[in-house]
Amino acid sequence: MVRIALITVNINRLFLTGFLFETMKVTRQYSALDRLIIDFDGFLRQAKPAKSPVNRPDPADSVAEMPMDTLMRTLSASLMRVNHAGEVSAQALYQGQGLTARNPQVRQIMKTAALEESDHLVWCQQRLQDLHSHTSYLNPFWYVGSFSFGLIAGLMGDHWSLGFVAETEHQVVRHLDTHLVRLPENDQKSRAILQQMRIDESHHATVAVESGARELPEPVKHLMRFCSSVMTTIASRI
Ligand SMILES: [Fe+2]
Numbered sequence: 001m002v003r004i005a006l007i008t009v010n011i012n013r014l015f016l017t018g019f020l021f022e023t024m025k026v027t028r029q030y031s032a033l034d035r036l037i038i039d040f041d042g043f044l045r046q047a048k049p050a051k052s053p054v055n056r057p058d059p060a061d062s063v064a065e066m067p068m069d070t071l072m073r074t075l076s077a078s079l080m081r082v083n084h085a086g087e088v089s090a091q092a093l094y095q096g097q098g099l100t101a102r103n104p105q106v107r108q109i110m111k112t113a114a115l116e117e118s119d120h121l122v123w124c125q126q127r128l129q130d131l132h133s134h135t136s137y138l139n140p141f142w143y144v145g146s147f148s149f150g151l152i153a154g155l156m157g158d159h160w161s162l163g164f165v166a167e168t169e170h171q172v173v174r175h176l177d178t179h180l181v182r183l184p185e186n187d188q189k190s191r192a193i194l195q196q197m198r199i200d201e202s203h204h205a206t207v208a209v210e211s212g213a214r215e216l217p218e219p220v221k222h223l224m225r226f227c228s229s230v231m232t233t234i235a236s237r238i
């Protein structure tokens with residue numbers, strides 16, 4: 001718990017540092033390192049629900065809360081914690097890829113998708129709060145790991161990077177399908193969120209394919225599936 005508190009303090013410090021960089025953006029051309037810190041700041045802002053800019057309404061707002069017993073709530077919370085961790089990773093991936101993208105259009109695709117992912121992040125976080133549960137304690141780890149993957153994917157070149165996006169999003173859509181089956185019948189609020197996320201993720205895949213995504217080799221797809229299964233298993237518990 002002490003370590004978690006220290007991480008929180010450091011995150012808050014970085015949040016303030018990021019604010020300074022935000023004001024610098026309008027007055028200067030910034031370097032790759034500046035952009036890295038600004039992108040990291042973007043995540044930190046979205047990790048603080050009270051200050052997060054939500055671009056679209058939460059799909060759960062238009063759905064009535066139905067009664068759920070403890071077992072149902074626990075199951076819903078563990079599924080939504082996995083999805084929240086997935087959104088942390090999605091933003092980190094897109095930010096890493098945006099930073100190393102060579103073509104400005106590809107960089108813009110990554111930034112637009114990251115913005116939509118930030119909606120998902122806020123919706124999942126709000127739902128976890130409503131379920132009286134918590135986000136994954138390992139979110140900083142998921143973020144840093146995924147950001148590194150994003151940087152590497154971007155460095156491989158734009159077509160491979162777009163291929164990585166397409167494959168990631170296809171896997172996310174299949175993952176969401178399993179969660180839509182596993183969610184308790186009465187948790188229509190979480191269902192509404194996941195359904196909108198599924199539409200967005202599928203759109204991200206389509207945009208990547210139409211922008212010139214290259215098909216990834218099978219071993220890479222296997223490795224991606226393995227990494228995501230490790231993350232989903234751990235994040236469902238802590
Ligand atoms: Fe997402």
Ligand SMILES: [Fe+2]
Nearest residue numbers: 169200201204
């Ligand atoms: Fe996505």
